[in-house]
Amino acid sequence: MNNRFALNPVPLGQEGAVLYPQALDAAFQQDLVADLRGVLATAPLFQPVMPRTGKPLSVRMSNCGPLGWVADKAGYRYQPNHPVTDNPWPPIPEALTQLWRLVAPNAREPEACLINWYGPNAKMGLHQDRDEQTFDAPVVSVSLGDEALFRLGGVERGGKTQTIRLASGDVLVLGGKARLAYHGVTHIYPGTSTLLDAPGRINLTLRRVNP
Numbered sequence: 001m002n003n004r005f006a007l008n009p010v011p012l013g014q015e016g017a018v019l020y021p022q023a024l025d026a027a028f029q030q031d032l033v034a035d036l037r038g039v040l041a042t043a044p045l046f047q048p049v050m051p052r053t054g055k056p057l058s059v060r061m062s063n064c065g066p067l068g069w070v071a072d073k074a075g076y077r078y079q080p081n082h083p084v085t086d087n088p089w090p091p092i093p094e095a096l097t098q099l100w101r102l103v104a105p106n107a108r109e110p111e112a113c114l115i116n117w118y119g120p121n122a123k124m125g126l127h128q129d130r131d132e133q134t135f136d137a138p139v140v141s142v143s144l145g146d147e148a149l150f151r152l153g154g155v156e157r158g159g160k161t162q163t164i165r166l167a168s169g170d171v172l173v174l175g176g177k178a179r180l181a182y183h184g185v186t187h188i189y190p191g192t193s194t195l196l197d198a199p200g201r202i203n204l205t206l207r208r209v210n211p
């Protein structure tokens with residue numbers, strides 16, 4: 001299955017951060033979007049809100065895998081059920097698990113795949129991914145649809161950041177020291193991809209939650 005991916009690693013400024021530009025070809029991306037439509041039919045996008053303030057995030061989310069990441073007034077956490085339907089999350093598409101095995105060969109299988117839907121005006125503020133019980137495995141992130149401006153900083157807030165324009169089919173791995181690097185999405189460029197029916201971007205983040 002190796003030939004389904006074109007893995008040409010480009011190391012980024014942070015140790016352990018690796019970009020695989022155009023790792024997924026057009027046919028793979030289309031098949032993946034078809035898989036995701038199935039996932040979203042069972043586990044519809046929901047509107048996460050910030051704990052305490054209750055302010056909605058600008059992205060909408062869903063998940064697949066044994067665990068899914070949710071954000072509501074009670075906090076940020078992983079849970080086995082959809083927050084609205086209460087159904088278990090659907091399984092992670094096989095193609096994504098295969099990708100994970102190639103780019104994270106030393107990690108156990110992914111437990112969570114967060115699906116982020118960015119409309120043309122959505123953003124994600126600088127943050128660390130640290131709701132997991134282990135940081136040994138990398139975070140593997142897949143971009144689909146319109147391009148995005150991604151910011152990657154260091155492990156401390158307020159440091160220098162690097163900006164990367166992520167395109168449909170790019171795969172970004174945050175492992176090693178960069179596993180806890182600050183990162184965020186500052187801008188979506190509507191109309192830069194024809195993969196999706198509507199302007200916007202899907203980002204998938206595969207994560208190991210338990211050691």
Ligand SMILES: O=C(O)CCC(=O)C(=O)O
Pocket residue numbers: 114116124129141150183184185203205
């Ligand atoms: O959309 C992206 O590229 C990043 C998403 C992200 O950082 C997250 O879901 O934690």
Ligand SMILES: [Fe+2]
Pocket residue numbers: 127128129183
């Ligand atoms: Fe993140």
